[in-house]
Amino acid sequence: MTFKKLRPLLVLYFILCGVISVAAQQIEIPRINLMPYKPTPFLIRDWKQVTLDYDNYVFDTNKTGTNLPLTNINMAAGINYSSVQHIRMDTYVGQANHGRVAEAINILPAIVGASLVGVDKTNHLGINWVSKVKDFYNLKNGHHIYLNGYSSGTGHDWWYEIMPNVFFYQLYALYPDADADFGTQFISIADRQLEVLFKLGAKLHPWTAPFMNYRAFNLISGLPNTSSVPEPESAGSIAWLLYQAYIETQEIKYLQGAELALDFLQNWETNPSYEIQLPYGILTAARMNAVEGTNYNIEKMLNWAFSSGKGTLRGWGAIVGNWNGYDVSGLIGEANDAGNDYAFIMNGFQHAAALVPLVKYDKRYANAIGKWMLNLTNASRLFYPNALPIDHMHPSGINWARQYNTDFSIPYESMKEMASGKSPYATGDAVRGGWASTNLSLYSGSSVGYLASMIEKTNVESILQIDLNKTDFRGDNIFPTYLYYNPETTDQTVKLHLPGGTFNIYDAIDESLIKTEVSGLIEFCIDPRSSRILVIIPSSKNLQASGRFYQTTEGEIVDYHYAYDYANTLRIKAFTSNTRLVECDKAVSFHCLTENPTGNTHYKWYQDETIVHETHEPSFEWVAPDVTGLYNIRCEVTDEQTTVLSPNITVRVVSEGEVPPKINDLVLFGSEPYSGGEIVSLHADITPAVADFNWTVDGGSLENAETLSPSWTLPVTPGIYTIQLTVSNHLGDTTTSHRILVKDKDLEVLPANILAYYPFNGDTRNYARDDFHAISYNANSTKDARGNLDHAYAFSSSSQYIKVPNHDALNFTSQIALSFWIKPEQFPGYEQYVVSHGSYEERYKMSITPEKRMRWTLKTSNQIVDVDDETPLQAGEFTHYVGIYTGYSLELYKNGDLVSYKPLSG
DSSP states (O other), X not given: OEEOXXXXXXXXXXXXXXXSOOGGGOOOOHHHHTSOSSOSSOOOOOHHHHHHHHHHHHTOTTOOSTTOOSEEEOOSOOSSOTTOOOEEEOSBTTBTTTTOOOOHHHHHHHHHHHHHTTOOTTXXXXXXXXXXXXXXXXXXTTOOSBOSXXXXXXXXXXXXXXXXXXXXXXXXXXXXXXXXXXXXXXXXXXXXXXXXXXXXXXXXXXXXXXXXXXXXXXXXXXXXXOSSSOOTTHHHHHHXXXXXXXXXXXXXXXXXXXXXXXXXXXXXXXXXXXXXXXHXXXXXXXXXXXXXXXXXXHHHHHHHHTOOOTTSSSSEEEOOOEETTEEOTTOEEEOOSSSOOEEEHHHHHHHHHHHTTHHHHOGGGHHHHHHHHHHHHHHGGGGSTTTSOGGGBOHHHHHHHHXXXXXXXXXXXXXXXSBTTBSSEEEOSHHHHTSBSOOBBHHHHTTHHHHHHHEEEOSSTTOEEEESSTTOTTSOOSSOEEEEEEOSSSOEEEEEEOOSSOEEEEETTTTEEEEEEEOSEEEEEEOTTEEEEEEEXXXXXXXXXXXXXXXXXXOOEEXXXXXXXXXXXXXXXXXXXXXXXXXXXXXXXXXXXXXSOOSOOEEEEEETTEEEEEESSSEEEEEOOSSOEEEEEEEEEEOSSOEEEOOOEEEEEEOTTOOOOEEEEEEXXXXXXXETTOEEEEEEEEESSSOEEEEEESSSEEESTTSSSOEEEOOSSOEEEEEEEEEEETTEEEEEEEEEEEEOTTOOOOGGGOOOOOOOXXXXXXXXXXXXXXXXXXXXXXXOTTOOTTXXXXXXXXXXXXXXXXXXGGSOSSOEEEEEEEOOSOOOSSOEEEEEESOSSSOEEEEEOTTSOEEEEEEOSSOEEEEEOSSOOOTTOOEEEEEEEOSSEEEEEETTEEEEEEEOOO
């Protein structure tokens, strides 16, 4: 039916409160039920002004004073794009490596947040900040995604490896034309995440969800990280990325990837919360339920996001309580209700960014999200240095803020329920960790614009206008849509300033047009402790119900669940085949996976436009014709209410023996490391034997490159070089590559270059020079590899170690070689540090992984890299290891043989 414009007489009727009761339709979140309706003290900061103050302060490269400026531009060529002079921004005020820090989780959300409140970051303070971020796309090291550093690794921590891509996708949605490379990067990121899902066990035929209970995934090795605390919530952020890619491209593979990732969460039984990735998955699930007709359990997932933290992976959840007179409910962090909760401001900002748009797609959570947002918006001010008494804040940042950041736009990283005998207590991890001289945190404050962009105060102090479109990136944001929640015990009348034009006002909660043909300033009423979702629709639009959608006659959706209809109709979840290349007269298996059927289902199978089979079964064996060519197969499914049609699967039928190219083997003769200028023989084995091929190298020269057995004259200059082979025929192409290490083997190590040598001949002195002598702390003298007594030390607990006092000469900046003998007696199942220098921020170390492998780790100004000996250590056996950093490579040797290396510079 079509609803025309209502007569003015009816408008008076809809101004009244309590006309329609929909309380029974709202779904409660138990944890949010425990939060106060109106927190006290009640004080909402002007979050937009905070964002603008933060943006203008932090991005000002001309600031002067202690620890300033916080941001600078590196004038050297970019690491991944030489034309880019990339951004450096301190993570904390007073950073130990001030002026040399660049984290994507800090810089990108700062740009996105400022943009959300109206700042044009393509020309802010005379700089195009948007295009500069593209150097975070790790192109040169082969990862082909955004990472937290300009040249970083993967396989360490999923949230540092996925969230930079989430932030980039948001940035690209706001600035689609800002840089010519953004589009290619966007697709590459989605393809890499699809690759991860399938390597973690995902399948389309038969449909199989991946297993994602891992810490991270190494894109280079193709293996998950099984150590430390897992981050299964990453399935949520990966689903968000892939659904965003589907919206942008309409390529079905990305929709399938999003469903595969969400299916993991749907089937997962325990709370997967770790940091900030789960809420993005929940939003994606709600949106796909509304738009695609999926059936994800939103209530289960929201209760994960708003848990007490008890029994979770790391005690993560939503905080509830009043800390010494301050309502802090709604903040996100370590929440266990045991008196030692620990809230983090950034997590609240990002939870809000992800979960507020959910209400548009599932209005049953309007009351819960509205109440939570009121608490979060109020309590978030407590992290800033102007909110608490001085003795309730870590002293490291107070004086600096009062002198240099007088608008108090940079927050503390976190707030403890109790610390230093005070409650609450604004603090952070940086000072304790030795990373910075203050706990004032830029990475925490950079996300403030997300919250600010959604929130407007109204004429009623306790009622916020919450924009459901602002952080719904690539969402259905055609009409302004706002959530209002009334926490009071009485009806409240709220004023709304409309944009220019004449509008009809639709309330998705009451499912009614509450006003028609209005403009300027209007008023509406909200019942006690209830909500409204108002959609502002041009009065020229006519509305109609279409299934469970309430939409304009042009198909623009106003309400996804009209009449509170959450019953989805028949849909095809996946239409798959076991192959798309088949010989004549051979069979191809097809399967049509459906959801939400009503009664019996009937399947029709089409070859091009001809029905070739009908059945009540979802599977079909199609026998290829005896004529070669391309054939389109599709499936039509009908139940008692609906008929749906699958997309086509195109199958190529070929003659017997025709195959796409395959590289069976690529062999390089000799052993690594190779010498500069050495001639290396190669041989490739390919199928079919007759195919086009092309060799390329990034250094040196090739002879006989027209054959499958060329010779490669290596460069004289030491380094890591790559040879690549591409083979193609009319059925496709394939590429493989091989990386080799080239060194100067004649290089002599002079004794004068040895900085330290500890033979442990009954003592811990440095025998290379009279300096850097070590100190033994409870270590036990024992036999060395040759059986000499008192020529080695044994350690049986963490209280036993040997320490060399630090010195500037030990803070290596260009190259290092480190060697030792080791004999492990047992393996405890967690990482053990053999040699460690510095903190996480600036470190090199040798360690034994939980998998019993020796690991050589080094962090440069560009990235952190690990190289592992893939052969596990044996208990009771001596092994000799050497770790080398050359300035271009990180190398690990065992008993004189090279066992692993990776490119590394900086």
